[in-house]
Amino acid sequence: MGVLLRSPIFMAGLLLVGFWVVVGIFADDCVVRPNCWVGGATSLQSTPWLARYSPYEQFRGQIRKPPSMEHWLGTDSRGRDIWARLAHGARPILTLAPLAVLLALIVGGTLGLIAGYYGGLVDEVVMRILDGMIAFPQILIYLVIIAALGASAVNVVLAITIAGAPGIARLVRSLALDIKTRDYIAAAETRGDPPWYIMFVEILPNARGPIIVDAMLRVGYAVFAIGTLGFLGLGLPPPSPDWGSIVQVGRTAIQAGHPWEALFGSLAIAMLVVGLNLIADGLSEELQRYR
């Protein structure tokens, strides 16, 4: 861990991601109000901290203003503070993206371990089905799932999980294929350990390096995907602050000379994705050095 802190790439990534994590957590006084996370509507009573304003508050006569001391990043078409909306928009994206990847890891990891460890017919069947899923463009899978189930936070997570699991399964399978040839796996087999024990206790921990790096990259893609879905109007329903829909709404005003909404929305997404990619790069570099 100490060596990671000395890696400039990793630290840059940590700084970018850490910025949004801190802003998201301390956007308002949510952390000290126990009822905050229960219902979305009550956030009207909350006291803004880092966000400075409520994301829903509409300022009279302040439509599409450029950045100023009052409104750091300007205001949007309804007179809402863009900074406040971005700060609050960090919350859903920073919870949904890792959650979706975690679920994809559990599903894809298990399938990959089973395919890799058992091999043979099991491997063929599992991997051919997953290959079939990889054959579809990811965005198509998102659209089909969201279109069928409706736009909601749960469905967004579900869509990303289903679209991401096959890729993770491929990776875990290839790692399992390599690790299962080691002598310590044979030692576990010769003492009669059950397959689940060998897969999850003997194989999985030794595959963690590449899996963690891959997961970091995937969280980046998930942020991207959530942004895309928001942009297409399939993300969180309005008026929730959603980075993708902020860009979408702002897009129409660019040519009218008010680029701020679209610009800062895109920048926020880019910062987070670049940050996550840098973290993944830093991790894999350090893992390779100490291989």
Added chain:
Amino acid sequence: MRETSHSKQPVVRVEELAIGYATRQGLVRAVRDVSFEIRRGETLGIVGESGCGKSTVAYGLVNYLGKNGRIVHGDIIFQGQSLVGRSPEELRRLRGDQISMVYQDPMTSLNPVMPIGAQMAEVLTVHRKMAQDEARRRCLAMLTKVAMPDPEAVLARYPHQISGGQQQRVVIAMALLNDPALLIMDEPTTALDVTVEAAVLDLVVQLRKEFDTAILFISHNLGVVARVCDRVAVMYAGEVVELAPVREIFANPRHPYTQGLIRCVPKIAHTKGESVLYPIPGRVPAPDSLPAGCTFEPRCQYAIEACHQQRVALAPLSPSHASRCIRSHEIDAQAWLPPDVEVPSLTAVTSGATDGPVLQVKALNTYYKQGGGGILGLTKRPPVRAVDGVSFSVARGVTLGIVGESGCGKSTLIKTVIGLEERTAGTIELMGVDIGKLSRRSLATIREMQMVFQNPDATLNPSYAVGQQIARPLRRLAGVPKAQVRAEVIKLLRAVKLDEYYYDRLPRQLSGGEKQRIGIARALAGQPDVILCDEPVSALDVSVQAAVLNLLGELQQANQMTMLFIAHDLSVVRTITDYVAVMYLGRIVEIGPSSAIYAPPFHPYTESLLAAVPVPDPTVKQAHIRLGGTPPSPANPPSGCRFHTRCPRRSLLPAGGNICTEEEPPWRDVASDHQIACHLTLEQLAAIEPVFSFGKEE
């Protein structure tokens, strides 16, 4: 035997060479104060255990130290000119094509996508601007010189189409094409089988005479060095500790480390019970934490206060013999007394009529299916007969060694017995009960049979502490309650001579020998009756190997376990086993007591194996028998006797041994527990000269 009397100018002279690597912890000097010289037609051997800096010296000579390595002190004078402190371009010009190097693994030195003829010719056409057909003629002549069978055809082949021994011949031929003044060979035979190794070593000896080059020969194997070198430099922790002619080194070693090394190598002349291996205590210090005084002082039983005070210089004892020890004059290797450490005295066991066999294998076959060949894999290919009709039985407390070249099926045999591979036919009986495949075995059966693996780096799961890994079989097989597990693990650690604090260590913090001990402790946890060892010491250094062998023998004897022991090193097998089975192409060709199998009557294949063993004693004379050809494929074994294609004794039979190609050989009973599968009669077999003749009585 081969003391040369060349007194010309040395080809290469290395003076006080020190090589350092820049690491995050600062400059680490991997090699310090190394001086030697090599003359024309002379072979200097560098021996030492892994990590002692012997390869670093070679890389220093060819300026191949990598980004962070450099020569920090000393000089290399090659044909009268210094090589240190010059730019890479100057070096290339000075050295030109005068230094060639041969590496351990021939496959990494050859380009897999180029025919051999093309890559050999490239050496000449690029370096010497020679014309294509002239280059081709030279390559052909060179391949003939390195005794390559059918050189014309080999030129057109790709590297993967020839055997490992032939690949190494090609690499050596390529190295010699430029007629180098210095040839560096870095463990050139380590990746090869004994029989192939013997042939390659013969080639090295013959080429040195023929080409009159200087050879720097690096090896960890004292036996190999004894066979090919004129002088030997023994390295320890980055320093040359002793430098002497090869006979001197083995007959009269002056440095305590050299003496210790020679003592811990198993001797082929000794059977179990006759020999005692004395491991060197402690371990090689890391180059960044060397002791203040003599580097060997912490492990040396002759150490006195003065050894601790200051660095010791390499001091001449005679014009040709130098040693880095302040007490070299007074230490007498002959008067050496065993140190006060426990060494087990192993006694040979015979499977008498005590009770029935613990493990009995009858007509066991293990075939591997091959994927189809041809278009779309439609053509069926025959299975690989890795184990083909093997039968043997082992009694309680008996150790059976299994030897043979790689690919003879010894590992498959053991894996089938333990259940990691599924058998095709035959029975495996444990105490009279046939045991099925692994997933169907009861926990009680599984518990009776455990295995020790070959590769110390893969035997332990890198993610868990040592204690947890020993605890698992204790909990699972021995049913030790949770509260007592820690105490039991510590008991096992003690049994393999490791301290309690190893409990929380991770595998990456351990040395190879320590990992192997943990592997043994793990196998012993369920208190098995049968323990299977798949080359448990072949990846270890000699001093560590001795300790692990002692440990295995001692534990096996104390617990009255039955042991199957695979090894390719016949000397190792002899020191630890009671019986030996010799395998060739999936079959056992000879099985008998270890004491009997090393002298006639023996199977012609056993004889060839024995003749190939590198013996770390230049006074021992070995019969010169070399196997021709390559082992046939186990997918399509020869008819009749499987060894007939390479058998050196077939000519003893009438009609050139026609019977060998037609009929399977009968079992000849030498004694009730010694059988040989051969068409030659016992009288004929017994009349064969013994392989070893000892110069003087030991």
